Amino acid sequence: MLKRRSSSQWIILVALFCLIISVTSSAAPKKKAAPKTPPLNLPPLKTQEQKMQLLGYIRQTMPTRRIAQRINFSSADLDQALEQELGPATEELAQTIDDETFIRRASLDLTGQLPAPEKIEAFIKDQSRGKRSALIDELLESPAYGRKWARYWTSVIFYESEANKRRVDPQALEDWLAEQFNKGAPWDYITVMLISATPERNKAVRNDYGQDFGPNNFVLACENKSTELASQTARIFMGISIKCAECHDHPFDNWKREQFHELAAFFHPYTYKMPDQDDPKIQTAVQPRFLLGEKPHEKMKSDARRVSIAAFLAYNPKNYWFARAYVNRIWSELIGDGFYDVDSLGPDSEVIHKPVVNRIAANFRYKDFDPKWVFRLIMNSRIYQREMRTSSSAADLFTAVRPSRLRPDVIADSVENLIGEDQSVRKEIMQTFDMNPSLPQDGLEGSIQQALLMMNNQQLQEKLSQSGLKQQLLKMSSNTELVQSLFLHVLARHATEPELERNLSYLRESEKREEAVDDLLWVLLNSTEFRTKR
Amino acid sequence: MQTDALLHLNLNYRGGVSRRNFLQAAALGIGGSSLLSQFRLHAEDLKKEGRSCILLWLAGAPSQMETWDPKPGTPNGGETKKIQTQTSGVEIAHYWPKIAAAMNEIAVIRAMTGKEAAHERGTYHLHTGHRMLGIEKFPHFGSVVARELGDPQSDIPNFVSIGQTLSSGFLGVQVAPFIIDRPGMLPDNVTNTTPDLRQRRRLALLSQQEHEFAQAGAAALVKEQSELYQKANLMMTSPRLKAFQFDDEPAAMQEAYGKSQTGQGLLVARRLVEAGVPFVEVRSTGWDMHSSVFSSMTRRAPEVDQGLSQLLLDLKQRGLLEKTLVLCMGEFGRTPKINARSPAPGRDHWVRNFNLLMAGAGIKGGQVIGKTDDNGQEIIEDPVQVDDLFRSMCKAMRMDADMELHTPVGRPVRLVDGGAVINGLFG
DSSP, X not given: OHXXXXXXXXXXXXXXXXXXXXXXXXXXXXXXXXXXXXXXXXXXXXXXXXXHHHHHHHHHTOTTHHXXXXXXXXXHHHHHHHHHHHGGGGGGOOOBOOHHHHHHHHHXXXXXXXXXXXXXXXXXXXXXXXXXXXXXXXXXXXXXXXXHHHHHHHHHHHXXXXXXXXXXXXXXHHXXXXXXXXXXXXXXXXXXXXXXXXXXXXXXXXXXXXXXXXXXXXXXXXXXXXXXXXXXXXXXXXXXXXXXXXXXXXXXXXXXXXXXXXXXXXXXXXOEEEEOSSOTTOEEEXXXXXXXXXXXXXXXXXXXXXXXXXXXXXXXXXXXXXXXXHHHHHHHHHHSSOSSOTTOBOTTSOOTXXXXXXXXXXXXXXXXXXXXXXXXXXXXXXXXXXXXXXOOSGGGTTSSBOOEEOOXXXXXXXXXXXXXXXXXXXXXXXXXXXXXXXXXXXXXXXXXXXXXXXXXXXXXXXXXXXXXXXXXXXXXXXXXXXHHHHHHHHHSSOOOHHHHHHHHHHHHHOSOHHHHHHHHHHHHHTSGGGGEEO | XXXXXXXXXXXXXXXXXXXXXXXXXXXXXXXXXXXXXHHHHHHHHHOOTTOEEEEEEETTOOOSTTTTOOOTTSTTTTTXXXXXXXXXXXXXXXXXXXXXXXXXXXXXXXXXXXXXXXXHHHHHHHXXXXXXXXXXXXXXXXXXXXXXXXXXXXXXXXXXXXXXXXXXXXXXXXXXXXXXXXXXXXXTTOSOOSOHHHHHHHHHHHHHHHHHHIIIIIHHHHHHHHHHHHHHHXXXXXXXXXXXXXXXSOHHHHHHHXXXXXXXHHHHHHHHHHTTOSEEEEEEOOOOOXXXXXXXXXXXXXXHHHHHHHHHHHHXXXXXXXXXXXXXXXXXXXXXXXXXXXXXXXXXEEOSSEEEEXXXXXXXXXXXXXXXXXXXXXXXXXOEEHHHHHHHHHHHXXXXXXXXXXXXXXXXXXXXXXXXXXXXXXX
């Protein structure tokens, strides 16, 4: 009954939102005295269901929804658009990868796990024409897909968080995100759940800040600070770096200090005050205003304001940053280079091949922000299926796929795949191979510690030496079979002719076969390829 | 062309030519033996006398009013009192009695002025000497020191950091900081469990495996990893590894530095410098005191007070201070005006004037450079820019501040772009 009564109020509210969006984004400001603000009679927005319901209503009025039914943008269209952009660089286009490179690459990208040897063999044997596309669909439906990308985004949110560890729960966030990705939740829903969360402290329980509830953890990672929420929202969901504007006008972008504080005001529970640049004791009250000028209703309370910022973020078609930031991140992870650095774009910064990324982003919006659509689009393209090469200049960017360092959780999984579950080895790998998910690949570096860990970690070596895989290999009577099986298990591909010969002669020349197998395992575990997506 | 190649040879501080450069020169068709003898002639002039630098980084930006520039009795002064130091006429905040007692070794720079008031950007500026503006990632000063003064064949890293720090930027993994978290312990996984001969066979096979992966398109990654594996292997058998470990360090010495992470970190720093490591950074955290600045200072200062004063004493007693530059600083300063935060007031970010300590490596101790006004809001004498500071650091390390570094795209950039050595800093 309560629901029914509130639905009419919802519609009023939705109309109000549209009004705000259309007024602020179209007409030039008029000098006339502001008209009296109509009273705001909002239904309660306490629970997540209520927030999502509100968002659902706003979503239905999305101007782009109608276009979506008419427009189609396929992987072939993407290839065509990019090749047009590349111009003379198309001569540099790398070859298409073979089936076993494809299955390893696609499995690592979508699930973070290596394909099993039987799967590789079956995939190579499969004669059907659409098998790569079918594999992408299959991987997108596996639970590991949601897990892999949940870990990625959890790291994006937490990597630089300074929040007290006892007041956050990254695992709860990861679990929740995994569930969302697996059920195909649209990106705007996920975003609004994160941004509009209002975690409440339970004083009866020590260190209970509401972190058990996954979506609360974005706000908690920002310590619920208005300024931190503003800069992280812009960074993660728009790909824009405006943090420096907290203290002064951004040195090389258009962002003004005031704009930053207006954005921060959105997240403040009451009245936000901007400190004076020279004397922090002087503070001026600032009205919330989104980056493109949208203002929430004056009487709107804090919870509703946070939903409204998500609505401004996602549904103002002029805010192309929202869709583009997601697309650019996924593209960077899949191709190895982005159209721009994932979180440091200012409005004036150069975006490479802008028409291409803008078209993908626009279509992502038409597809109702379906994350799986982006994966399908990119991974079915020829761009994604090219051989690896490290691009040396901006001119030949995207003519090949950059070999990328695997993320720590992926390396840990690959190791556990060989030695079985091991908490302590996993923990050490997670720490030693940790990397900032928001840095481009060419900004990352390996370390001596990583080499030492893979070479000498005692527990890892012992477990490898006692592993089921090793026992299995030792039982094989044919050395050729042994080497091929070894390569399939560790690197997820067959050994090449020279590799086969080399390893066979190593086995022949060794006095103890068992030690030789340990050595071969050690070598592949320590190879660059083991920790790289090729 | 050939002369150019010769000019770019790096001499390490022992006067040797690095093997890689030597091979490059050899590849250009220059006779190896005559080349080496030519360079040995100049080696004596070019020796850097085993200079080292220890940077004690106070992460979060310490308050200048609660460290080396107290203003008691003024509206901005707060609860902080001042104390007399070993050097007559020099007074510092009362949280630092042991530093006060070592003041004759220390130069206080009271009129630093910077440009970056956000942590990340300030940290970058004060570590690299460059502002975070373009796309280039400038190297940590320690990486430049490691490259210029470190032995490229060194069996332990030429740059060690106790705690996380910036990267070597475009100078690459060769001179990247080796980061340890637990001072006094051997780094993890340095013990090789495979017999020597077998280990060599493994590495030979690995190198062939790597070669093919490089050919397949991953050359850059393979190159980096090979360099790291080489370094890791040298390190595993290094007799100098014991510098990381306190096994032979008297308990009394460990006590003297203080049992804190900072104190123990500084003791490792001294041991590493003794072992020939040219750059060590020690990180102390918790200096971002937006609230409760006075009570926080009472908690945080004693560790640094004890560790740093003991480091100076220890270096001096071992005859190392004259060759070792010691720096103690953070990314910027804090607002002279006290804010109104709860539960107790603090100070916010302020970059117009802040301060730091320098000692050793020819720096004249027992002096204060620069002056701020009574409210601590303006510099009234001898401002020091970040460029000036870096020029002075280069001078202390006998390094050419005008040297050119080459970015990955080959663009030359000066190590320090402007500024002048701080007037009167060196005796």
